[in-house]
Amino acid sequence: MSENRVLxxxxxxxxxxxxxxxxxxxxxxxxxxxxGNARVRGSGQIPPSLEDQAWIARANCPELAVEIVEQ
Ligand code: F3S
Structure with missing residues (x-):
């Protein structure tokens, strides 16, 4: 099983x-x-270990400002 997607x-x-x-x-x-405004650290590439946190952050931004895209 290989996952090649990059989030x-x-x-x-x-x-x-x-x-x-x-x-x-x-x-x-x-x-x-x-x-006090957010910016992503580094390139924004989400390591697998932080993927859940990324989705949770996206779900909890009241302004819908967090975007997750697949490359
Ligand atoms: Fe901005 Fe939403 Fe984070 S408003 S600081 S992206 S929770």
Missing amino acids: IVKIDPEKCQGHARCHALATELFELDEF
Whole structure:
């Protein structure tokens, strides 16, 4: 069984209002800038071990600013 999909997490800066739930739920994936808005750490590629946290963060952003795309 091989899984070749790569999941990338992104923050839409137009939607993010700094609720910081993403950061609280998945600190390894998100950091907050000086205004408290989120940005992804590094390339945004989600390691398998953090995939559940990424989906939880996406589900908990009230602005729907967290996007997960498959490449
Ligand atoms: Fe922004 Fe949503 Fe996170 S509003 S700080 S992306 S929880």
